[in-house]
Amino acid sequence: MTSGIYGRFLQVKAMTTALSASSDPDRRALLERIAGGLLADADAIFEANRTDLENAASLPAPVRARLKFSREKLDASIASIREVAALPDPIGRVLYREKLDEGLLLEKISVPIGVIGMVFEARPDALLQIASLCLKSGNCLILKGGSEAINTNRALVESIRRSCAGSFATPGWIELLETHDDVAQMLKAQGVIDLIIPRGSNRFVRYVMENTLIPVLGHADGLCSMYVDAAADTDLAVACALDAKTNYPSACNSIENLLVHRAVAGEFLPKMATAFAAAGVEIRGDEAVQAIIDCKPATDADWDTEYLDLIISIKTVDSTDEAIDFISKHTSHHTDAIITRDPVARAAFMRKVDSASVFANCSTRFADGYRYGLGAEVGISTSKIHARGPVGLEGLMTTKYLLCGSGQVAATYMGSGARAFEHINLGAGGESVNLGGEKS
Amino acid sequence: MTSGIYGRFLQVKAMTTALSASSDPDRRALLERIAGGLLADADAIFEANRTDLENAASLPAPVRARLKFSREKLDASIASIREVAALPDPIGRVLYREKLDEGLLLEKISVPIGVIGMVFEARPDALLQIASLCLKSGNCLILKGGSEAINTNRALVESIRRSCAGSFATPGWIELLETHDDVAQMLKAQGVIDLIIPRGSNRFVRYVMENTLIPVLGHADGLCSMYVDAAADTDLAVACALDAKTNYPSACNSIENLLVHRAVAGEFLPKMATAFAAAGVEIRGDEAVQAIIDCKPATDADWDTEYLDLIISIKTVDSTDEAIDFISKHTSHHTDAIITRDPVARAAFMRKVDSASVFANCSTRFADGYRYGLGAEVGISTSKIHARGPVGLEGLMTTKYLLCGSGQVAATYMGSGARAFEHINLGAGGESVNLGGEKS
16 A cells, blocks of 8 residues: 555654664664674574575576575674674764854754665675664665565564664664565655665666656666776786676676777787686677687677676777777766776876776776775765765765854845854864754 | 757767866966956946846846846956855865775775756856856856846856867856756756756746756755744844844745744744834734734644745744754755754754754854855755755765776685785875876
8 A cells, every 4th residue: 555655654754863863872782782683583584584595496596696695694794784883973973164253153064864765686685784884874774675585684674673672763763665566655755765775687776766756876887897008017907807807797896898908909818818718708809809819799789788797898999098988988987997007097097087986907896885995885876966986874974054153143244334254164073062062 | 959959968068077187277267267258248248137137127126136237246256256266176185095905095086076957047146156166166067047137148158158268168168058948958968967956936946856867956945944942032032033034035044934932932922023013024823822912823834835025924832842843844954943042952953953954043044155154055955965055166076986906806805715905094185196197
């Protein structure tokens, strides 16, 4: 029922004040309790996961591998929850403080966004990562996992909710949805859900982006490229390109296009072809590439195809600028890399390529919240608005201006004889002065 | 023609690299040249404005007052352009720097968003404010002003483009649209326009928000409230409420609802009623208010009405929490204020009210980019995503991750025998190390 699910959304929204006003010690303690609860509930969780795996018997092995929630994954998830718990409090940070006039102090502080709507793939460990980031940042969470994981997700959310009983987060700061219709209702809940973070297939993410008025954070495509410059160390280039293609071919930060400067193509391509052949990678090349190594011809469509598989298209270029132009036409603005020893080419590439992450002399696979040191991530954004690249706690925060005066009115600062503002920047950090009266 | 206007959008987008790669001295110099050019073109601009004013002869006086572009407004605009020019460079700020491992350095830097689509009311000085903020922040601009100002806007943009001739910003980083159909095409230009900032009537802004997949920054409604607490200085409360209602009744940061704690209603309301009567403000009160002062009865609809006029609805409450609850139901999350001498009530109000700006003991009219010391503003956002409250240069920036390595691959950091990341935070600020090779 529409009204039923909308009522549940409103109940979650009603928890936003309790979450945003909670103290960091309380949120840390609750995350610890959740971690302990998951350990205590391990058997029930594993049993639910076995049911999901049995139901998924006919699905491809990689899907089943992601779905499987093993003891190792539980231990890693619990370690991750404790790491998130220990992160500095993201709420109430004073981003800047400005004296507008005598007795008129402005502060900009960080506050939770409110209600996050999350849709994610059938990966139970992702649920725990997302839930811990939301709770640490004082956000309420409405989430829907891939339906293959339905029993595991239920067991996880039930365990989390049991651990929350009696705390500041009671009842229901977290709500699990289970059907496609629930998701459709979620997309219509503007004014209740503040931000939607979709993960999953390109098609699904694009569907979400095109069917809601709620702001969406994430990425549909991960079409990443690597450019091997004229001044590249070609052995280093082979190692980086091989990792970027084969370390996890279905990941969004794997490369699909490889560009190589004509000046090093003769040296680089035979070594690269040998390495790719050993890893089972199919090469599709332009004419110049075909003249140097044995490969299939690349079609125009190849340059825009996210294979998510052991296939790569290779193109030769005559300059760094040509590589940058090519990337600007074909990138999904996720992650693009240059391999070069020339600092000028490197800087030009890093400045001009308009992607969330721009790399030099390393694999594109580092584009990831954990590897960036964010603790964990809720997703990777290719939008330029709000948060870009891997999104950790910071992307779950918004800001609020606090202004405390002593009776000031705007008329004083207008017209002839207007009083001037002082506008003295008093820096950032420390406790909020404007919240000073509070006993927390 | 659709293809014609879309082609113009693409031409603007083609300028984004030149704008984002430009140096701050170049942008400052160009802003100075634009300021000088406007002075030189003053007569042509004033003549165009006279034509607009003649065509607008039948429009209401406030509309004509905003439309009029006088010598004083030109001088103020030029001073504002020079202030914006002198602001610190917003591009390339290192927001943080983290050593992931030996020879693997991550930086997060600020970069322009790209192409801003701006729709604004018939106020020629707004065009200059918006254009100078966009140029200073390295963003391209497609803009459409209220059609009453069409001749003035043309003259202003022609002057700006003349000043840009031969600079890094040639041709067309700024493009003026003139028809409603152009705006409709703008709303469909996802992938080309990165952010739309609409200003104008509530209905128009809501239309924009509901008819584009491009992120939108702004506010449709400005339903602001002021709460006079039991511990208020009632004289101070009268002064603040009077200013917040009457200083500029049609502004988004003026109040529509006034709440008063029952304990001070008897002392406060008669003074307030006298002040409002002298200013020509009509009062609509709940039953308790009607028992104390002479006023019209407020209906349920009044609490959700943005009058934009000399009308106020007044309600009594029994506690700070009741005031907070009432505000949470009726606010448009723009600006809400408390008047109190009690620091605990103040802190509770400031923490719990979920609005872009939350004030204590001053008029809501201070919610404004200039008054906040942002230099100028492109608008005020009630969205929680990206930028919230008055939006100056900072809201026109996004970020980019730069990672420079020395051949690192992800496989090294995975599985058994995995190398550990160092994740050492190296702070913020200074020149980007990863862009270090660049000669700028």
